[in-house]
Amino acid sequence: MFDGIASDYDQMNRVMTMGQDQKWRRFVVGKAGDPGSGLVLDLATGTGDIASLTNTSHPAAHVVGADFSFNMLREAGKRFAQQPISWQSCDANHLPYKEKSFESVTFGYLLRNVDDSLTVLREVRRVLKPGGRVVCLDTTPPQKNMLYPFIRAYFRFGIPLLGRMIASDESAYAYLTGSTMEFHTADELAAIFKEAGFVDVGYQKFMMGTIAVHWGQSPKGV
Numbered sequence: 001m002f003d004g005i006a007s008d009y010d011q012m013n014r015v016m017t018m019g020q021d022q023k024w025r026r027f028v029v030g031k032a033g034d035p036g037s038g039l040v041l042d043l044a045t046g047t048g049d050i051a052s053l054t055n056t057s058h059p060a061a062h063v064v065g066a067d068f069s070f071n072m073l074r075e076a077g078k079r080f081a082q083q084p085i086s087w088q089s090c091d092a093n094h095l096p097y098k099e100k101s102f103e104s105v106t107f108g109y110l111l112r113n114v115d116d117s118l119t120v121l122r123e124v125r126r127v128l129k130p131g132g133r134v135v136c137l138d139t140t141p142p143q144k145n146m147l148y149p150f151i152r153a154y155f156r157f158g159i160p161l162l163g164r165m166i167a168s169d170e171s172a173y174a175y176l177t178g179s180t181m182e183f184h185t186a187d188e189l190a191a192i193f194k195e196a197g198f199v200d201v202g203y204q205k206f207m208m209g210t211i212a213v214h215w216g217q218s219p220k221g222v
């Protein structure tokens with residue numbers, strides 16, 4: 001599915017989020033902190049926005065952008081051909097990296113698309129150095145308040161319509177709606193971060209409570 005929408009992915013993100021998505025990605029990079037000259041991993045890198053922002057913000061760092069979709073990686077490589085980012089194919093359930101390799105790990109819209117968030121987060125903790133930071137950007141189910149019917153209608157009808165108009169793939173963006181509404185709440189996901197062994201876990205919501213950025217730290221001295 002992601003291979004099929006790779007060429008239109010960036011435009012869809014801008015339209016769906018009303019241009020806010022880049023602000024959230026900058027927030028992610030800021031929360032991940034300065035890795036110095038160390039290794040940084042951006043999982044589910046997609047077409048490379050977070051990896052590129054990391055490289056721009058911390059040019060001394062060695063940035064790896066990894067994804068399960070070959071077409072996404074091709075788009076990332078074309079978009080940011082001038083940046084020294086290593087684009088790699090991998091499965092987030094079984095990361096092909098040694099323990100304690102990375103200063104930080106970031107990912108956008110990864111956990112909503114895996115079978116078991118806890119398995120992935122434990123893998124992320126395995127490859128993080130002690131004291132390393134993890135930062136996650138993803139959708140989160142909206143709270144049932146006055147805005148809920150309007151937000152639900154946008155997810156149910158508006159986003160698939162945009163998918164048909166812009167990406168010629170209504171079904172892929174209908175999937176986005178379902179995976180968002182059935183995903184962990186922000187509090188539930190924070191609890192899973194803690195269960196995976198992360199400390200100093202927190203989160204912040206954006207876009208009327210439909211986007212959340214979670215963060216945590218691998219315990220020092222472990």
